[in-house]
Amino acid sequence: MRIHVVNPNATRSMTEKIGAAARAAASAGTTVVAADVPSAPVSIEGYYDGALAVPGLLAAIAAAEADGADAHVIACFDDTGLDAARSLADAPVIGIGEAACHMASLIGGRFSVVTTLSRSVPILEQNLVRSGLDGRCGRVRAAEVPVLALEDPRSDARARVAAAIAAAIAEDGAEAIVLGCAGMADLATTYAQEFGVPVVEGVSAAVRLAEALAGLGLRTSKAGGWARPRPKPGGFEGTAAAV
């Protein structure tokens, strides 16, 4: 099985961390192909960055689809461009944000999400409403850590995330924690041991969900909003692949 994991920003070091997390989570027999989007911002911090990343992301989805990917993972916790990607693909497409929240809801009655910046909180809240899991989420909390600070071992990023986890358990009644950024993919085990509750990380959750869907032979429905893009006069439809 081939799983295409696309980091929708342009930071190669994040792609490498994401790829490593994906490969560590994948079953034997699964090939992970990790890619990033060179035309995208170096990090996705809010609606604007996400919107600029999508055309390149869609081109990556189209290319991997043509290469025979069995499933796609969008490795930004905002689930950037997820609906558009599903329109483009026949294979299943999973966002790491929704993946982590679905998984968390199966092992915790209530979970809280700890993300980077407060500007991302409404995006994640809207995604939770969209998936239906908002009622299972205690609160989306921001650690107020820029995405790339997670890449910098000298920053206080890890301590800030830990403080937000502690608050989620104490104040939200969180029974499980969801780490709300792909850049936190290497921290789940540490926090799980520190806090004694399950900690779910999106990249690994999405890879496993993608394997599950592809293994069941399930493909994205084309019967509704995720129907294939309509051809346009002037051939616009092919544009994404050319970005």
Next chain:
Amino acid sequence: MRIHVVNPNATRSMTEKIGAAARAAASAGTTVVAADVPSAPVSIEGYYDGALAVPGLLAAIAAAEADGADAHVIACFDDTGLDAARSLADAPVIGIGEAACHMASLIGGRFSVVTTLSRSVPILEQNLVRSGLDGRCGRVRAAEVPVLALEDPRSDARARVAAAIAAAIAEDGAEAIVLGCAGMADLATTYAQEFGVPVVEGVSAAVRLAEALAGLGLRTSKAGGWARPRPKPGGFEGTAAAV
């Protein structure tokens, strides 16, 4: 007052129709500047088309903001790129979809939306949840008319829309109708007379709401998800204006 009305697709004839509707609705003293997005698809029919239109739309917003627009109107009923545009702008930004639904909720206890294609229905349903007006909406109905068929006087588009309106009144208990496509901007009066209920069209509704917000001196809050984009290492932030 200067209101920037941007048609986020590349079809000039739609821009002209939208501009005319906007000018007809505007108060004395308001200047309407209508534009389109040449880099966008010729019509926005579903998630994929919408995603591709956004970077060019954001560049248009940035340019108009720099030119001193008092408010922006996004003239696609999907409210394409609305959150990202609000991040970029200090002036108010109004989508014609939300504008029509807010207005309809003030003169009808329950309204239904009649849009073009069924693939757009989930987009509009999600937007209604986002604005909070889903509980006021009886149903989002698709007339199964491609967007550009509305531009073609020989098509049966108008009859199909009329049939959907009739069904909305009979089956949904709709007390008002919202026309769910910028390409229907010239049809509201005709349908209102034919069906005897208020018919709300988005371009005119949005222009009036934009005037209202700008007239009150209200500007987009920068305190949450619509905070200005963060500068990126390598200067990515300026990219949209260069698309």
Next chain:
Amino acid sequence: MRIHVVNPNATRSMTEKIGAAARAAASAGTTVVAADVPSAPVSIEGYYDGALAVPGLLAAIAAAEADGADAHVIACFDDTGLDAARSLADAPVIGIGEAACHMASLIGGRFSVVTTLSRSVPILEQNLVRSGLDGRCGRVRAAEVPVLALEDPRSDARARVAAAIAAAIAEDGAEAIVLGCAGMADLATTYAQEFGVPVVEGVSAAVRLAEALAGLGLRTSKAGGWARPRPKPGGFEGTAAAV
């Protein structure tokens, strides 16, 4: 355009302040006719006061409707008697509470309301559910200030309202503030400057929305709950005008 602004209590000084706010907000060419309801309580503080105010309010609506008002504004933040007034009128009727919340939702992702007394909180919460905007509201907060204390420069009313605004920003994540009493109509600019977020006041918001609706030619739908009152045996229907 003629807009009828009715203060549904009997306090003339509030009517004057409301009328001034309405005129300051109105466009050139709009005539504001401000009135109050002499048969009503001197202030509306809770369900009981509101219920007693309604028959006189309806008589005022009926009279202004007969005089050719293009729209009506009910200038109590409780939106007192709004549904009944809409039944009676063909012209649009806007409550200042709903008007402010609709406007705030367009320039802030989340807003909080600051009202006078805690007994009014459930009324405003119910109105938010009714309009659908409850999901956009962080919290309805009471400053614990009687309505008429706002008229008294020696009271600590302004400081109490400011404290509630500060709490809304810090604790609710409010990106915009809605002032929840017609008696606060003159305070919006001051607080906006003090707190750096948009502050929406209902009288001006409602006047602008009323202009927008009337300018669009939209009238209250008679197809559902706002159908005209049924004539009664014995001619009861005319009673309101005689109160």
Next chain:
Amino acid sequence: MRIHVVNPNATRSMTEKIGAAARAAASAGTTVVAADVPSAPVSIEGYYDGALAVPGLLAAIAAAEADGADAHVIACFDDTGLDAARSLADAPVIGIGEAACHMASLIGGRFSVVTTLSRSVPILEQNLVRSGLDGRCGRVRAAEVPVLALEDPRSDARARVAAAIAAAIAEDGAEAIVLGCAGMADLATTYAQEFGVPVVEGVSAAVRLAEALAGLGLRTSKAGGWARPRPKPGGFEGTAAAV
């Protein structure tokens, strides 16, 4: 125990039917005092009629409260003036609409309401949201029967109500039926036998609930929205009793 049952309209024959239903439902030892509101419309058909009935209704509540009523029942299915009445009374106040729906939810997983006119449907839908029972209600259906037609044995009112009940069972999955008008108080048993599902009528349900609350010593909380009306400068508070 003394239960004050107030028909908030001016039709004496309805009051007599309501009083008979109340007495038939009451326990041994309960005295039912039935009254109507001479200053109100002859029937309550929509928001406007309801609003005009409230001041006289409140005066009736105040008088009965002073006379030592142990509980009050508002015998209009719209629960006309319920919140204002609760502000005025220390004894429990029950609306027949909410009473019937609470009871129906205890013996049927899903119930539908059959009321008189479609203009009343949004009122009842809002009341269901208010009580929280909307999720338990399949649909509020109008039989399109004017209230006073129920008093006229020559009308087809009973057949129309029966047709709506049949539709509720077949289409809504209703396991129980709520009769949505005080004027239907004498029909519950007939319909229950005809349709083989429980049929709940509001007057009897409310009398029994009122007995239950009063028997438990429960009184209306004064800690929130139902706090006693504030005294007004000029003594307005006493006005209701004088209407």
Next chain:
Amino acid sequence: MRIHVVNPNATRSMTEKIGAAARAAASAGTTVVAADVPSAPVSIEGYYDGALAVPGLLAAIAAAEADGADAHVIACFDDTGLDAARSLADAPVIGIGEAACHMASLIGGRFSVVTTLSRSVPILEQNLVRSGLDGRCGRVRAAEVPVLALEDPRSDARARVAAAIAAAIAEDGAEAIVLGCAGMADLATTYAQEFGVPVVEGVSAAVRLAEALAGLGLRTSKAGGWARPRPKPGGFEGTAAAV
């Protein structure tokens, strides 16, 4: 009238307290038959205990139904086995949890529940969603008191419950308090006097509601999810009575 009150645990002293509370609340002419479930755990603290109690509880319901009970009360605040019991019975079945919350919603605009252990909180939250009363509930609070500590006068159970009530009033805006355990049946009056808001206890509330339903002749609908159990090949249906 005969009301069957079943304590679904095996602790006889709780049954006696429950029986006393039920008899104190019952009307003249009502016979209360209190029973417990010897095969059940000694207390119900969480999902697991509840699940083990149900077969014996259902046998008790079946036996009392055969003995001609006019209504059944399930005297655990978790409303243990309520849907299954309703399938088995024609007479009304009331859980003390739902009973208390329905009653509280009629005399308080917002109520909070104070229960024993935090592990029971999600059960009660789910029940509130099921009844529809979750929107009326400020918060379900745990006093962190084991059920049987309420039976022990030397424990600090009463003080802990009082502290939770105080917090509910101060922080949740609770206008009424619901005591969330059958073992608190004797404490309602004390707390009501101490805190000055209505305090609702489930056993008495359920007995009164059961009287009300039975007095109205209402029986559990067999038209939906509460249809009688289907006979099984091999006669399994009778098993419950044999537990």
Next chain:
Amino acid sequence: MRIHVVNPNATRSMTEKIGAAARAAASAGTTVVAADVPSAPVSIEGYYDGALAVPGLLAAIAAAEADGADAHVIACFDDTGLDAARSLADAPVIGIGEAACHMASLIGGRFSVVTTLSRSVPILEQNLVRSGLDGRCGRVRAAEVPVLALEDPRSDARARVAAAIAAAIAEDGAEAIVLGCAGMADLATTYAQEFGVPVVEGVSAAVRLAEALAGLGLRTSKAGGWARPRPKPGGFEGTAAAV
């Protein structure tokens, strides 16, 4: 990896079909141990049957947990006893109903469920509310087929299920179908080909989800409602294993 799949009824032929479906879905390296509950009813058709099945089911969970199962699957679409089983187990526990709905929500914007009997519909509706996926579900439809008729090749069960699927696509806008009974485990491929939309079956979905959770090292949180059962005076806690 060892996955314990428990059919909570007593019908061995269903267990064999379920076991075959589970093994067909499992990855290489996964051992499926399928079991049934001899003390349970022969089929679970409604609340009552489900309640009687749970103690034996819990004993099976406890035994498999002691035997070192890496995950448990409850193979009844009602997710019978799921919360209690999660309290008992440290390994993840997945119900086939929730599993199928989570999976369907990832490949279809809206799905409908087709189950056996209408008495099961409210159970499934409540489970959807519990998981949060109710907003993603068009409708839960009953084919009116008894569970064991699915085992009988002469019955018209398959045609009835097909008719319900057709209705779901036409009337509910379902983009994917969920088969709502473990006894339909062998029918998914056939229906997917016949109807051209994804068809999700619960046993295979749950096995794959269980593998995913166990593979990620996620275990059931003990921090909230799924805390381990409290020891009881008299040692009741061990009872389930002895049933």
